[in-house]
Amino acid sequence: MTEPSAVAAAYLRAKTAGFGYSSEPLAGQLLATLSAAVRPGGRILELGTGAGAGLAWISHGLGDRRDVQVVSVECDEDLAAAVRDAGLPDRFEVLTGDAEALLPDLGTFDLIFADAPAGKWTGLDLTIAALADGGVLFVDDMDPGRYTEPEHVAIVAGIRRTLVEHDDLVTTDLPVGSGFILAVRR
Numbered sequence: 001m002t003e004p005s006a007v008a009a010a011y012l013r014a015k016t017a018g019f020g021y022s023s024e025p026l027a028g029q030l031l032a033t034l035s036a037a038v039r040p041g042g043r044i045l046e047l048g049t050g051a052g053a054g055l056a057w058i059s060h061g062l063g064d065r066r067d068v069q070v071v072s073v074e075c076d077e078d079l080a081a082a083v084r085d086a087g088l089p090d091r092f093e094v095l096t097g098d099a100e101a102l103l104p105d106l107g108t109f110d111l112i113f114a115d116a117p118a119g120k121w122t123g124l125d126l127t128i129a130a131l132a133d134g135g136v137l138f139v140d141d142m143d144p145g146r147y148t149e150p151e152h153v154a155i156v157a158g159i160r161r162t163l164v165e166h167d168d169l170v171t172t173d174l175p176v177g178s179g180f181i182l183a184v185r186r
């Protein structure tokens, strides 16, 4: 997949802001593909907006569709404002706040990209609860080899275990990129 112009703009925005945590293109391509598969009238949630690369990939996946609502949550007010100021497609919104605090009131989603510590490293149960029936949860950065601190390796192992052993989820490891896991609510 060639890099869409909105994605290139988001990577440039990240570079300019000195933000080094944007999703890699492989994760973005998967996110775009999963977004394209969201049911008509569905909802997508991203935890951790960053500089907007994930949103740009989601927008690429949705193309001209305007039936899908997209919500992204970012705790850093400057990052959130920069992404809003750059212009969001219709039905996209960036909420400023702590993902774990906001999650219980956001409703359910057909696709969740959990890309912040909140809602993944902590509060994963809240994210799982926000997954609609048939909904897809995508987490990246799951390759334990990325982490040097034993505590971080243990947290990543705990996330994987929670998803794999959850009675209501069907989960698969994709050992590519930063280490992807997809979990679908039955």
Ligand SMILES: C[S@@+](CC[C@H](N)C(=O)[O-])C[C@H]1O[C@@H](n2cnc3c(N)ncnc32)[C@H](O)[C@@H]1O
Binding pocket: 021, 022, 023, 046, 047, 048, 049, 050, 051, 052, 053, 054, 055, 073, 074, 075, 076, 079, 097, 098, 099, 100, 115, 116, 117, 118
């Ligand atoms: C890996 S970056 C997100 C990258 C973005 N999703 C992308 O695809 O390029 C993680 C983001 O989560 C944000 N974050 C950290 N703690 C958070 C929290 N408690 N609630 C919401 N966002 C948080 C950080 O400020 C950072 O922008």
